[in-house]
Amino acid sequence: MTNAKFYINEIPVVLWGVPSRKVYLYIHGQGGCKEEAEAFADIAFRSGWQVLSMDLPKHGERINEAVTFEPWNIVPELSGIMEFAKCRWKQISLYASSIGAWFGLLSFGDERLENCLFVSPVLDMKQLMLKMMDWANVSQAQLKQQLFIPTDFGQSLSWEYWRYVLEHPIRQWNFPTKILYGESDNLIDGECVEQFAGKFECSLTVAEKCEHWFHTERQLNILCEWIGKEISNKDFISKER
Numbered sequence: 562m563t564n565a566k567f568y569i570n571e572i573p574v575v576l577w578g579v580p581s582r583k584v585y586l587y588i589h590g591q592g593g594c595k596e597e598a599e600a601f602a603d604i605a606f607r608s609g610w611q612v613l614s615m616d617l618p619k620h621g622e623r624i625n626e627a628v629t630f631e632p633w634n635i636v637p638e639l640s641g642i643m644e645f646a647k648c649r650w651k652q653i654s655l656y657a658s659s660i661g662a663w664f665g666l667l668s669f670g671d672e673r674l675e676n677c678l679f680v681s682p683v684l685d686m687k688q689l690m691l692k693m694m695d696w697a698n699v700s701q702a703q704l705k706q707q708l709f710i711p712t713d714f715g716q717s718l719s720w721e722y723w724r725y726v727l728e729h730p731i732r733q734w735n736f737p738t739k740i741l742y743g744e745s746d747n748l749i750d751g752e753c754v755e756q757f758a759g760k761f762e763c764s765l766t767v768a769e770k771c772e773h774w775f776h777t778e779r780q781l782n783i784l785c786e787w788i789g790k791e792i793s794n795k796d797f798i799s800k801e802r
Contacts, residue, residue, distance in 0.1 A: 562606045564599075569615070570641045573622045577602035578611035583652035583675070585792075586642065587614035590659030590681075591630070594621035600781075601656055601788060608793050610654070615642060617661075632667055632725055639668035647672075655736075659683055659773070666731045677738040678791055680784065681746060681773045684757040686726045688750065694718060738763040739791045741784065743771030764791075 565576045575595045585605055587598040598614035605612050617635055618628040628634050646653050654676040657665040662682030683689055694704065697712040701723070704710060710718045742754045744767050751767070758765040768775075768783050775784045 562603060564602075569645050570638070572615050572638055572642065574613060574615040574642070576611060576613050578606045581609055581611045582650060583609065583654070584611045584613055584646055584650040585654045585656050585678075586639075586646060586665075587612050588639070588655070588657040588661035588665050589614070589617065589620065590657075590661045592620070593617075593658070593661070596621070598656075600785070604785065604788050605656075605792055607789075610792070611650070612656075613642070613646060617664075631722065632664060632729070635664050636668045639664060643669060643672055654678075656680075657682065663731075666734060667729060670731070670733050674736040676792075677736050678788065679738060679740045679763075680775065681743060681749060682740060682754070683749060684731070685753045687730070688753050689748070690718070690723060690726060692750075734761045739787075740765045741768060741787050742766070743768050743773060743775065743780075745771060746773040748773045 562578055567574060567576070573595065575598065577598060585601075587595075587601060589595070589597055595614040595616045598612055602612035602614075616623045617630060618626060619630040643653070652675045653673070655665050655669065655674050656678045658680040660683045662679040662684065663686050665677075666684070693712070693716055694700070696714060697710065697718060699710055699718055704718055704720050704723060708720045712718060738761065740754060740758055740763050742749070742751065742765065744751070754765065757763065766787060768780070771780050771783060775781055
């Protein structure tokens with residue numbers, strides 16, 4: 562498997578695999594980078610897919626950029642990468658983890674995707690922010706008054722972000738989608754994942770003794786086995802739009 566590094570609209574990307582008519586867009590989560598796609602690309606390569614991964618703002622090569630890791634910056638970037646992909650590949654699929662899945666939901670709802678693989682996905686940001694407000698003992702009224710509130714668990718709360726979330730609900734997602742969720746995920750509520758899977762007819766796999774971050778040898782084996790099974794599944798017939 563080969564890889565090539567270049568830029569799309571000044572965004573550093575890596576293209577993995579040999580020339581093909583089909584590609585997976587890989588969106589990492591918070592703390593990730595484009596290089597982490599290598600393990601996924603190695604599996605996708607065996608099924609004839611290329612993989613295009615990118616650094617989101619404040620990640621990887623972009624750690625010192627002024628552009629912030631916020632949806633109003635990320636969605637236009639991902640839309641630009643999708644336009645690049647549509648000019649070069651016939652089939653486009655999506656792999657996204659954690660908050661990367663939410664960015665994908667925001668960016669690609671009106672596109673055409675062959676297959677979507679979500680790992681520990683953030684699917685309901687409103688619910689997640691309410692949970693974080695509860696952890697920080699912060700009300701919506703307080704947030705509106707103070708606008709920006711740091712927390713002791715490392716995630717700051719922003720009134721601007723909260724307003725964006727309320728104004729951009731996920732109302733449609735009409736693509737074949739498979740979700741891998743760890744039963745011990747303390748960030749994403751299982752009920753939210755089940756509701757999303759039911760509403761949009763997604764396949765849901767719940768991994769026993771796995772957390773939000775798949776990182777132990779056992780967890781990584783589960784993840785790789787799941788990817789291998791789902792990426793080689795030929796039943797990628799899109800739903801009627």
